[in-house]
Amino acid sequence: MSSRPRDKQMSIEEVVGSLESGMTVGIGGWGSRRKPMALVRALCNSDLTDLHVVSWGGPDVGLLARAGKIGKLTFAFVTLDTVPIEPNFARARQEGTIPDVEEWDEGMFLTGLRAASQRLPFLPMRAGLGSDVLVTNPGLRTISSPYPDDEGVHEEFVAVPALDLDVALVHLDRADPHGNAAYLGPDPYFDDLFAMAADRTYVSVEQVVDTAGLTAGPPPIPVQRLLLNRMLVDGVVETPRGGHFTMCTPDHERDERFQKAYAAAAKGTEEDWQAFHDRFLAGDEAAYQAAVTAFEEEQ
Amino acid sequence: MSDVTRADVCAAAIADAFAEDGEIFGSPMGLLPMLGVRLARLTSNPDLVLSDGQSLFLGGVPPLGSTAEVVEGFVPFRQVFDIVAHGKRHVMMGATQVDRHGNQNISAIGPHERPKRQLLGSRGAPGNTVNNRTSYWVPKHSPRVFVEQVDVVSGVGPRRAREAGPAATKHHDIHRIVTNLAVFDVHGPDDTVRLLSIHPGVGPDEVVEATGFALEVPADVATTREPTTEELVLIREVLDPKGLRFNEVPEPDGEPA
Numbered sequence: 001m002s003s004r005p006r007d008k009q010m011s012i013e014e015v016v017g018s019l020e021s022g023m024t025v026g027i028g029g030w031g032s033r034r035k036p037m038a039l040v041r042a043l044c045n046s047d048l049t050d051l052h053v054v055s056w057g058g059p060d061v062g063l064l065a066r067a068g069k070i071g072k073l074t075f076a077f078v079t080l081d082t083v084p085i086e087p088n089f090a091r092a093r094q095e096g097t098i099p100d101v102e103e104w105d106e107g108m109f110l111t112g113l114r115a116a117s118q119r120l121p122f123l124p125m126r127a128g129l130g131s132d133v134l135v136t137n138p139g140l141r142t143i144s145s146p147y148p149d150d151e152g153v154h155e156e157f158v159a160v161p162a163l164d165l166d167v168a169l170v171h172l173d174r175a176d177p178h179g180n181a182a183y184l185g186p187d188p189y190f191d192d193l194f195a196m197a198a199d200r201t202y203v204s205v206e207q208v209v210d211t212a213g214l215t216a217g218p219p220p221i222p223v224q225r226l227l228l229n230r231m232l233v234d235g236v237v238e239t240p241r242g243g244h245f246t247m248c249t250p251d252h253e254r255d256e257r258f259q260k261a262y263a264a265a266a267k268g269t270e271e272d273w274q275a276f277h278d279r280f281l282a283g284d285e286a287a288y289q290a291a292v293t294a295f296e297e298e299q
Numbered sequence: 300m301s302d303v304t305r306a307d308v309c310a311a312a313i314a315d316a317f318a319e320d321g322e323i324f325g326s327p328m329g330l331l332p333m334l335g336v337r338l339a340r341l342t343s344n345p346d347l348v349l350s351d352g353q354s355l356f357l358g359g360v361p362p363l364g365s366t367a368e369v370v371e372g373f374v375p376f377r378q379v380f381d382i383v384a385h386g387k388r389h390v391m392m393g394a395t396q397v398d399r400h401g402n403q404n405i406s407a408i409g410p411h412e413r414p415k416r417q418l419l420g421s422r423g424a425p426g427n428t429v430n431n432r433t434s435y436w437v438p439k440h441s442p443r444v445f446v447e448q449v450d451v452v453s454g455v456g457p458r459r460a461r462e463a464g465p466a467a468t469k470h471h472d473i474h475r476i477v478t479n480l481a482v483f484d485v486h487g488p489d490d491t492v493r494l495l496s497i498h499p500g501v502g503p504d505e506v507v508e509a510t511g512f513a514l515e516v517p518a519d520v521a522t523t524r525e526p527t528t529e530e531l532v533l534i535r536e537v538l539d540p541k542g543l544r545f546n547e548v549p550e551p552d553g554e555p556a
Contacts, residue, residue, distance in 0.1 A: 030376060078419070106380075126466055127383075129455070132452040
């Protein structure tokens, strides 16, 4: 018997093949930053439908909306950062093609993920009180504090429901084959909480290394950058430049030129989008990366 | 200095909004708020805590478009939400719409179920407004922004907070609304938007016409102060030598930029 933990390496196709229509899918990263874009592209090209997407949204939401994959969306914003409004998302909202939309406060996401990760049905917070978050989400409940405050008042808080996820998809810089994974960029975002809120977690990475290589570098990587432990991870996918075109510092910065081209196509006519889709999105990940390389070479 | 620009006035007015905050996280959204907050840090409030807008607390006060060489802390997004709940933060947000009752909208124009125009989404506005001091910056004051009633309440005004109960009012603190024409707070009759001062060169009628709800103009409305010589030097030579502020607040027609 091997003395090592299991090897969890999978292909993009195996990850997507293990998912089912109607699932609740949490997508890590933030806006147009460190999104598991290779997995998202494969989701768009799959037969899956009616996904409940939970995301601090970027082009993941835009692409899935344009591909008609979203049955329900829980979001607080969708943005490309340097392009404030995500055009595919805006189009889907304006055309009413996302059947069910839950707009939350962005801090509520953290609370909902914390509740799910702690196996609690909800956690209380102030965010949402007085705002249309409670009006447009009539299912959200409030709860009275069992403890009086200094004035004897029992405050009424929003009871943020747990964001229980069937599956979490996240993208990091390095992982070993067993699912220990490190982020090397400026912010961990909430990828560990997505993993803890989910029944299953798949992590795509720019590079798979052996366990010693996770901290050995070069350059040496501080242990504080190890965000995911293998207990939380069910599958590891090595997919270089898999975060493209979002920011995945230091492996690759956001590809602003490509993002602009994406936004222009999304904002344009059906023909504009079709041309972009056929050129970049119609094939598998290898075809995408080849098309991106060709795009870069002609600039 | 006679060649004070409107953008300079706005920067000083924004800095003034942060002057009394003490040692808290000054969190600007947008270019002029970033300029104003950095100006406050260099003048009226040296204790103010600044970030790079990504994940670092800055030890220095870099010019717009740069990050400081000295870092004094780590503030990833997850910690921002903890600071919001903890309350040691003053955020200045944008606003696509603001109404008489100080409600703000950055979510969508038109009905929420199928918007005429989808915007960003409400982002952190619901949580900001019931947790920490919140101000708004409006670079183009117009009746499309200042409306009778916002389409979606993202940021909560005082009345909506009151109606939602003590948990919503306890830390509710809408501080200032700064625009390219004037400065407001929300302490008018029944906690409505109130005019505090009009920028130099702007007439009261201009503000009234650009506001889509009936705005009371007191007989002796103040004029927003002009930046001091020190502030002008800081704005022009230290913080914004490239004049990025004029992209957001160009000079009104006929005046030198």
